[in-house]
Amino acid sequence: MTTVIPAAGWAGALLGLAASLVLAVLGFRVQRRPDAVRHRQLHTTVWCMLGGAALAMLALEVALLTDNFALAYVAENHTRSSSLLFTLTTAWSGLGGSLVLWALVLAGYTAVVARGVRSTDDRLGTGALAIMGVVGVFFFGLITTAANPFEILAIPPADGPGPNPLLRDHVMVAFHPPMLYLGYVGFTVPFAFAMSALLLRRGGVDWLRRTRRANLVAWSFLTGGLVLGAWWSYEVLGWGGYWAWDPVENAALIPWLVATAFIHSSVVQLKRGMLQAWNFVLVLATFALTILGTFLTRSSVVVSVHSFSQSAVGPALLAFFVLVLGGGFTLFALRGERVASLSRPESLASREGLFLVNNLLLSLFAFVVLLGTVYPILVEAVTGSQVSVGRPYFDRMGVPLAFGLLLAMGVGPFTPYRRATGTVLWARLRVPLLAASAAAAGVVLAGVRSVGVAAVVALAVLMAAGTVRQLWVSVPGRRPGDLARLLRGQRAYWCGQLAHLGVALVAVVIAVSGGLATRATVILDRGESTGFAGYAVTFERSEEHRWPDRLVTDAHIVFRSGGQVVRVDEPRLNSFPGRPQAVGTPSVWSTPTRDIYVALADLSPERITLNLYRYPLMAWMWVGGLLVVAGGFWAVSGRLRGRGGEPVPVAEEVATRV
Amino acid sequence: MSSRVVRIGTVAATVLLLAVAVIGLLRGGPAPVDRAYELEQRLRCPVCKSVSIAESGSDTAVAMRQVVTEQIAAGRSDAEIVDYFRARYGDWVLLDPPARGSTGLVWLLPAAAAPLGVMLLLTRRRPEPAPALSGSDRERVSAAVERIRAAEREDEL
Numbered sequence: 001m002t003t004v005i006p007a008a009g010w011a012g013a014l015l016g017l018a019a020s021l022v023l024a025v026l027g028f029r030v031q032r033r034p035d036a037v038r039h040r041q042l043h044t045t046v047w048c049m050l051g052g053a054a055l056a057m058l059a060l061e062v063a064l065l066t067d068n069f070a071l072a073y074v075a076e077n078h079t080r081s082s083s084l085l086f087t088l089t090t091a092w093s094g095l096g097g098s099l100v101l102w103a104l105v106l107a108g109y110t111a112v113v114a115r116g117v118r119s120t121d122d123r124l125g126t127g128a129l130a131i132m133g134v135v136g137v138f139f140f141g142l143i144t145t146a147a148n149p150f151e152i153l154a155i156p157p158a159d160g161p162g163p164n165p166l167l168r169d170h171v172m173v174a175f176h177p178p179m180l181y182l183g184y185v186g187f188t189v190p191f192a193f194a195m196s197a198l199l200l201r202r203g204g205v206d207w208l209r210r211t212r213r214a215n216l217v218a219w220s221f222l223t224g225g226l227v228l229g230a231w232w233s234y235e236v237l238g239w240g241g242y243w244a245w246d247p248v249e250n251a252a253l254i255p256w257l258v259a260t261a262f263i264h265s266s267v268v269q270l271k272r273g274m275l276q277a278w279n280f281v282l283v284l285a286t287f288a289l290t291i292l293g294t295f296l297t298r299s300s301v302v303v304s305v306h307s308f309s310q311s312a313v314g315p316a317l318l319a320f321f322v323l324v325l326g327g328g329f330t331l332f333a334l335r336g337e338r339v340a341s342l343s344r345p346e347s348l349a350s351r352e353g354l355f356l357v358n359n360l361l362l363s364l365f366a367f368v369v370l371l372g373t374v375y376p377i378l379v380e381a382v383t384g385s386q387v388s389v390g391r392p393y394f395d396r397m398g399v400p401l402a403f404g405l406l407l408a409m410g411v412g413p414f415t416p417y418r419r420a421t422g423t424v425l426w427a428r429l430r431v432p433l434l435a436a437s438a439a440a441a442g443v444v445l446a447g448v449r450s451v452g453v454a455a456v457v458a459l460a461v462l463m464a465a466g467t468v469r470q471l472w473v474s475v476p477g478r479r480p481g482d483l484a485r486l487l488r489g490q491r492a493y494w495c496g497q498l499a500h501l502g503v504a505l506v507a508v509v510i511a512v513s514g515g516l517a518t519r520a521t522v523i524l525d526r527g528e529s530t531g532f533a534g535y536a537v538t539f540e541r542s543e544e545h546r547w548p549d550r551l552v553t554d555a556h557i558v559f560r561s562g563g564q565v566v567r568v569d570e571p572r573l574n575s576f577p578g579r580p581q582a583v584g585t586p587s588v589w590s591t592p593t594r595d596i597y598v599a600l601a602d603l604s605p606e607r608i609t610l611n612l613y614r615y616p617l618m619a620w621m622w623v624g625g626l627l628v629v630a631g632g633f634w635a636v637s638g639r640l641r642g643r644g645g646e647p648v649p650v651a652e653e654v655a656t657r658v
Numbered sequence: 659m660s661s662r663v664v665r666i667g668t669v670a671a672t673v674l675l676l677a678v679a680v681i682g683l684l685r686g687g688p689a690p691v692d693r694a695y696e697l698e699q700r701l702r703c704p705v706c707k708s709v710s711i712a713e714s715g716s717d718t719a720v721a722m723r724q725v726v727t728e729q730i731a732a733g734r735s736d737a738e739i740v741d742y743f744r745a746r747y748g749d750w751v752l753l754d755p756p757a758r759g760s761t762g763l764v765w766l767l768p769a770a771a772a773p774l775g776v777m778l779l780l781t782r783r784r785p786e787p788a789p790a791l792s793g794s795d796r797e798r799v800s801a802a803v804e805r806i807r808a809a810e811r812e813d814e815l
Contacts (some may be wrong), residue, residue, distance in 0.1 A: 239713040246708050348779070360775045368768050375755075375764045387761050388702050390710060390753025397768055430668050437675035444682035451683055458679075519695065584715070601715040611715070 002070040003152060005063045010150040012055025013143045016103060019048035020136030023110075027130025031199065034120045042129060046107075046114040049136060053107040056100050060091050060149060070156040073097055073149035079162030079578075081549035086168040092177050093163035095298060095313065096149025101178065103139045105185040109214065110136065113189060116210065124206055127196030128189070135188050138320050146312045161578040162549065169574060169583055172232040180225035180252060184290045186218025187259060191287035191328075194280050198331045203276050203339030208266050211283075213636055215266075219259050220632030226252055227625030238571075238584040238599040240519070240613045242621070245394040250373040251293030254366050258286045261362035267492075268355045269341070272417065277332075277340040278359070284328040289370070291321040296373070347419045354412035361404045368397040403455065406507055409500045410436075410462035413493070414470055428469070435465035448516065456511035460504035467497045495635035502627030505620055513595075513615040520612045521601065533596060533614040535559040535566070542605050551575045555608050557587070557598055571600045571610075590619045697726050697736060700754045701743055710753055 023045045030037040060073065064087050069075045077094040078087065092098040110132045117125035143149070167173050190211040197207040229249065234242040243249060262282040265275045299314025345352045372389040379387050414428045439461035440454045448454060474490070476482050487494050522530045524539035531537070540556040554572035558565055569587035576583075586599035595618035602609035698712035703719045711719040711726075722743070729739045743751050755761035791799065 238715075239709060241713065244709060244713070356779055360779055364768065364772055364775060367771055371764060371767055375761070379760050383760055385760060386748070386750040387755055388708075388750055388753050389755050389761070389764055390700075390702060390708070392700050392754035393764065396754075430665075430672070434668055434672045434675070437672045437679065440679035441675040441682070444679045444686075449683065449686040454679055454683060519692075599715070601720075 002068055002156070005059050005066070005068055006071050006150045006152050009056045009059030009063070010144075010148075012052045012057075012059060013100070013103075013140060013148075013150065014052070016049050016052030016056065016107065017137065017140035017144055019045050019052055020133045020140050023049060023133030024130050024137060025133075027126050027128075027133055030120050031123050031127040031130060031196065034123060034126070037120060039117075039120050042117070042120070042126065043114055045133075046111050046129070049133075050104075050107040050111045052140070053100070053104040056143065056150075057091065057104045060097055060100055061088060064088070064090050069158070069160060070152050071149070072151040072153050075153055075157050075160045077163050078160050079549065080159050082162055082168065083549070085171065085174060086163065089167070089173045089177075090163050092181075093167040093173070094149070096143065096147045098177070098181075098298075099139060099143050099147050099313075100149060101181055102185060103136070103143060105178075105181050106132070106136055106139060106188060109186060109189055112214070113192070123200055124193065124196050124202065124210070127199050128192040131192035131195045132188060135192070138316075142313055142316060146316055162576060165574065165576045165579050165581060165583040166236065168549070168576075169585065170232060170236050172228060172235070176225055176228040176232055179221050179228060183218050183220075183222025183225050184252075184255070184293070186214055186221060187255065187283075187286045187290050189214035189218070190262070190283045194283040195328065195331065198280065198335045198339065201335050201338050203341070205270055205273075208269060208279065212266065215259070215263065216632055216636045219256070219263060220629050220636065222252065222256050222259065223625070223632060224629045226256060227622065227629065230625070231622055234597075235588060236583075236585065238586040240586075240597055240599060240611060245372075245391045247373050248293075248297050250369050251296045254370050254373070255286050255289040255293060257362050257366040257369070258282055258289060261359045261366075262286060264355050264362075265359050268352045272343070272345075272352050274341050274343050274345065274352060275356075275359075277336050280332055280336065280339065282359075284324075284332065285366075288321060288325045288328065289366075291317060291324055295321055349415070349420045349425070351412065351415045351417045351420075354408055354415055358405065358408045358412065361401050361408065365398060365401045365405075368401070369394065372397070399452075402507065403459070406456070406459040406463070406504070409503065410459055410466060413497060413500065414466050429462075429466065431469050432462045432465035436462035450511075450515040453511045453515045456507050460508045463500055463504045467501060470497075492635055495631045497631075498634065499628045499631030502624045502629075502631060505624030505627065509617050509621040509624060512617050513621070516616050518614040521609065522612060523607065523609050526606050529560075532612045533594075535561055535596075537610075537612070539608050539610075540568075542603060542608065549576065553603060555600060555603060555610075557610065559589075559596075569596075569598045571598045573600055573603060592619060593617065595619060693736070694723070694726050694730055697730075697739055698723055700740065700752065701726075702747075702751050702753050704747055704751065 023042070026037050026042055026045060030042065062068075063071045063074050064078050067074070067078070067080055069078070073094060073096050077097070078090050082090065090097070092101045110129065113125070113128055113132060117129060120126060162168060190207075193207040193211045197203065229252070230242040233244070233249075259282075262279065265279055265282060268275045269279055295314060295317035298317060345356060347353055348357070372393050375389050376387050379385060410432070411425075411429065414425075414432075416424060436458040440458040443454045443457050471483075471486075471494075475486050518533060520530075520532055522532070522537070524530060524537075526539055526541060529536050529538040536559070538558045538560065540558050542553060542555045545552040545554070552572050552574055554570045557569040557571065559567040559569065567589055569589060571587040572585045574583045574585060584600050586597055589596040589598070593616065595613075595615045597611075597613040597615065599611045599613075600608060601611050695712055699710045701711045701722060703709055703711045703714040703716060703722075705716050705718045706714045711722045725742075726739060729742065734742075740752065749756070749759075749761065755764055757765040
């Protein structure tokens with residue numbers, strides 16, 4: 001009985017592998033000769049691929065739920081005392097399982113692509129399916145060989161150690177990894193269409209149009225994954241921050257930066273017919289970087305708080321990365337000439353010119369982060385000596401680029417296409433500029449002495465005021481219905497602005513919470529008090545609680561204001577049986593104006609060491625992130641309606657209404 | 659007339675407000691720097707995973723923070739304190755890699771890539787003049803255009 005489930009999972013993985021292989025072969029054949037394969041065959045193959053992946057995932061979940069310790073994956077990653085939620089999420093807490101999830105998401109995206117391929121005459125679509133088949137072969141191949149989660153143990157243990165403690169402490173493990181995967185894997189779709197277009201020697205906007213939705217979906221999910229990851233890190237890791245420039249965080253950020261550049265440059269191609277070759281480069285790079293990111297996460301080359309697994313898939317992923325990069329760019333080099341657009345922007349002072357500036361800045365940003373991330377690995381490989389590249393490097397390199405991006409976001413969306421004259425720009429920007437300088441003056445008069453904070457606030461207000469002004473002059477009438485019509489009609493533009501406003505908000509919070517933070521490390525005996533951020537902070541007592549899966553030690557920290565108790569924080573330490581590392585859970589007291597963050601550094605019944613942080617405006621960071629994600633998804637929903645229709649070049653229309 | 663007043667007023671107000679901000683920032687002088695915290699962020703925790711000693715709660719990090727605080731109190735400069743840790747742990751302890759030796763390239767490459775990118779942005783390729791169509795091509799094009807026009811006329815009817 002115990003072997004039925006693993007056998008089913010194994011069969012599912014094999015079915016997926018076979019279907020991917022068949023899809024690749026059929027796809028390439030039908031792309032060359034559209035009558036060689038019937039449409040039904042392609043669809044059946046894709047359904048087999050999806051069915052196989054779903055069966056594998058289902059088998060894994062059933063094995064976890066039934067405590068089937070005969071499975072090596074269950075034995076290594078599960079424990080009987082896990083709650084239902086963390087039992088389900090254990091399916092992607094280890095290497096093999098996370099690859100099954102990857103394959104499932106990939107098969108899902110493949111099925112969506114297949115739905116859009118209406119007949120075998122659609123050579124762009126069938127070629128894309130073939131490429132997705134190739135990628136599928138690789139990932140199903142990993143599941144069935146190097147990272148097989150369905151291996152059966154001859155002598156099953158009675159219980160296992162459970163997942164890594166960090167992966168069973170917060171509900172976020174149910175959302176953050178799947179969202180990242182939906183983002184990461186989604187970039188396979190634009191890549192597949194780009195490769196297919198190159199194989200067909202067909203440039204143009206066809207492949208762009210057909211992948212914009214998938215690309216936006218992937219980008220929105222990746223954005224959401226990054227924001228949730230930052231929040232998780234802030235709520236769980238207890239070092240008082242949300243972004244550590246850790247290699248694995250960077251691995252998700254780099255493709256995001258490149259994909260963001262692509263979203264902007266694809267607009268230039270659709271509207272002005274420029275940057276065709278560059279778009280191919282960006283799409284190729286995005287996909288290759290997701291594979292590189294997976295390599296960094298899933299092999300032991302980097303030491304990171306996120307490297308939950310070490311195994312033989314590292315070399316395989318590296319080889320696949322080299323194959324994608326080598327194969328992709330060889331194809332691009334051979335065919336790039338035919339797909340390149342010859343026109344260039346007339347002037348840098350134009351919408352498309354600023355899109356170019358944005359692309360340069362984002363590419364440089366991605367390059368810097370990539371370089372800083374892989375540099376220690378390369379140095380160690382070449383010279384054998386160990387070096388570190390950390391926050392100071394990334395901050396110093398990233399901050400000027402981020403300011404450039406904020407400035408481009410403040411000016412670009414309000415600049416006309418083709419060529420902007422000084423008069424037009426001044427007419428559009430003078431009110432936002434006035435608002436920005438007023439904001440800067442206000443911040444300084446309020447006593448802030450940080451140049452960075454004042455500058456970021458000014459740029460964010462420039463962006464917000466510019467958006468409001470644009471909305472004001474574009475609304476045809478003053479009835480509520482007019483606004484709704486405008487937002488629907490120019491959906492792509494206003495979704496972009498919504499995302500920009502989210503970025504502006506996040507930038508302000510990053511600057512303010514970093515620049516105006518208060519930190520203190522205090523040692524308190526029981527009953528002793530100290531002052532922090534205007535409160536009297538007292539260590540009342542510490543208690544031990546035995547939970548089903550762990551031992552929890554918490555400290556009761558009481559905040560008093562004017563003698564009144566206003567808050568009791570209970571930061572805790574969690575010890576899991578069989579795991580040496582205790583996991584701290586900080587306590588975050590969040591209000592709209594500030595967060596007070598309490599983390600336990602050391603704890604004995606009579607004395608504690610606390611790290612206290614006060615971050616102004618911190619809670620708004622998650623709101624900003626939500627706005628960015630909302631902008632992305634809102635834009636996706638628009639494309640469903642406007643299918644096939646030429647989007648109205650609204651910006652030109654707006655340009656005449658200065 | 660009034661629009662001109664508004665325009666000049668906007669410029670004047672913008673400049674004035676910016677001046678207020680700049681003067682305020684200059685007069686306020688640099689914000690007080692928490693030297694110990696700045697230094698701690700630049701030093702890697704030797705027993706942790708890729709975090710600085712400012713962010714780690716490990717005993718080693720606590721001890722290292724203690725050393726930083728003591729040395730600042732003893733009047734040592736930032737460079738001296740960093741060198742003290744480098745002598746003990748090697749270059750590895752610096753999260754802020756020095757711009758020389760084996761970590762020079764990590765600074766040099768972006769510094770080289772940025773001007774290169776800007777140059778690419780500024781150089782404008784002149785579109786080559788398209789070769790003139792031969793007589794037969796020209797006829798084929800006009801025939802095709804005529805066909806499409808005829809088809810569109812039919813659609814309209």
